[in-house]
Amino acid sequence: MKRRSKERAFHFTTAAEIRAGQVTDVYFERTRQILTAKKIDKHVIMEARVKKLPQGDWGLFCGVHEAIELFQGMPLDLWALPEGSLFQAREPVLLVGCRYREFSVYETALLGFLCQASGIATKAARCVIAAQGRPIYSFGARRMHPAIAPMIERAAFIGGCAGVASVVAARLLGEEPVGTIPHALILVMGDSVSATLAFDEVIDKSVKRVALVDTFGDEKFEALENAELLDSNIYAVRLDTPSSRRGDMLEIAREVRWELDIHGYENVKIFISGGLDEDLIPPLNEVADAYGMGTSISNARVIDFGLDIVEVEGDPVAKRGKESGAKQLYACKVCGKRTIALFTRPLKACPACRGKVEPKLVQFLKQGRLIRELPRPQEIRKRVLSQLPKEL
Numbered sequence: 001m002k003r004r005s006k007e008r009a010f011h012f013t014t015a016a017e018i019r020a021g022q023v024t025d026v027y028f029e030r031t032r033q034i035l036t037a038k039k040i041d042k043h044v045i046m047e048a049r050v051k052k053l054p055q056g057d058w059g060l061f062c063g064v065h066e067a068i069e070l071f072q073g074m075p076l077d078l079w080a081l082p083e084g085s086l087f088q089a090r091e092p093v094l095l096v097g098c099r100y101r102e103f104s105v106y107e108t109a110l111l112g113f114l115c116q117a118s119g120i121a122t123k124a125a126r127c128v129i130a131a132q133g134r135p136i137y138s139f140g141a142r143r144m145h146p147a148i149a150p151m152i153e154r155a156a157f158i159g160g161c162a163g164v165a166s167v168v169a170a171r172l173l174g175e176e177p178v179g180t181i182p183h184a185l186i187l188v189m190g191d192s193v194s195a196t197l198a199f200d201e202v203i204d205k206s207v208k209r210v211a212l213v214d215t216f217g218d219e220k221f222e223a224l225e226n227a228e229l230l231d232s233n234i235y236a237v238r239l240d241t242p243s244s245r246r247g248d249m250l251e252i253a254r255e256v257r258w259e260l261d262i263h264g265y266e267n268v269k270i271f272i273s274g275g276l277d278e279d280l281i282p283p284l285n286e287v288a289d290a291y292g293m294g295t296s297i298s299n300a301r302v303i304d305f306g307l308d309i310v311e312v313e314g315d316p317v318a319k320r321g322k323e324s325g326a327k328q329l330y331a332c333k334v335c336g337k338r339t340i341a342l343f344t345r346p347l348k349a350c351p352a353c354r355g356k357v358e359p360k361l362v363q364f365l366k367q368g369r370l371i372r373e374l375p376r377p378q379e380i381r382k383r384v385l386s387q388l389p390k391e392l
């Protein structure tokens with residue numbers, strides 16, 4: 001059977017189409033046509049911000065490196081919060097100074113970069129806070145379209161995940177991919193212990209041995225059996241108990257911990273995965289040493305950034321419900337208070353304590369030229385972890 005001529009083998013857009021402004025809502029394309037026909041070519045400043053966050057009172061800004069990549073070489077100026085910055089609702093996170101006629105067809109792609117990556121990074125960060133120092137590994141690529149796996153995993157990593165499962169995403173991040181044993185290997189080999197032994201025999205010694213102990217038997221007995229056979233080679237056991245059998249995951253994990261301990265396997269760690277979310281993590285921290293998380297991070301709610309014109313030809317103007325004028329966001333270095341002020345009236349000192357303030361939006365592009373180095377994901381992640389709130 002032949003495919004219909006216009007359908008592609010895989011349903012994703014190409015980098016060339018994004019750069020050509022084809023991933024646009026048609027009304028922006030028509031706007032360009034009209035402005036061209038009417039010979040209107042005005043300079044505007046556009047501002048991105050979110051009115052309301054899906055959860056909590058802060059978000060983690062992510063996706064701006066892709067936006068910078070898209071706009072490099074175009075005649076526009078771009079200021080933004082650096083990748084991995086904390087922000088709050090109503091705060092400006094990005095400003096673009098551009099000729100609107102040429103810019104209009106990029107609005108859709110720009111918001112897409114920011115909304116989804118920020119949603120994932122924020123959710124990952126919330127889970128990382130909930131885990132209180134225990135590593136979280138991102139296993140959720142399988143829930144999303146494969147074309148965007150690298151974006152998802154990068155945002156999860158920047159949000160604080162300790163590693164990602166997807167091979168191509170890990171390679172692009174410059175990290176080793178992280179994984180344990182799938183149920184499929186156990187089913188194909190016949191039992192948990194055979195699979196773990198085969199893994200130990202075949203897979204490079206640098207990869208930690210984590211036995212999966214819930215496929216056929218009871219978690220406690222499979223954990224002990226694996227620990228006895230692999231002895232010092234076993235690093236952890238993973239509990240991925242199906243929800244239909246779960247009852248109380250904490251009780252199951254406690255029991256496994258107890259039995260491992262009294263049999264001399266105090267060093268064997270416990271990984272928990274399967275349907276986790278931030279509210280399920282805190283009680284499990286008592287016994288879990290690490291978590292594998294999928295859907296709740298990869299399918300995180302997007303942050304609904306809007307992009308609005310706030311200046312036309314240097315004059316402040318905005319639609320109803322929106323404050324006009326290009327704005328800078330300041331944070332007080334003494335009391336932490338965040339203040340929004342017009343770019344044209346820079347804030348000299350904190351209005352609350354008169355302390356020194358720091359502008360948070362920084363310029364990345366000057367007429368399309370990158371004027372600031374973009375840090376690697378590892379550096380961004382480190383900074384994120386140092387700045388995250390200690391509790392949700």
Ligand SMILES: [Zn+2]
Nearest residue numbers: 332335350353
């Ligand atoms: Zn202050």
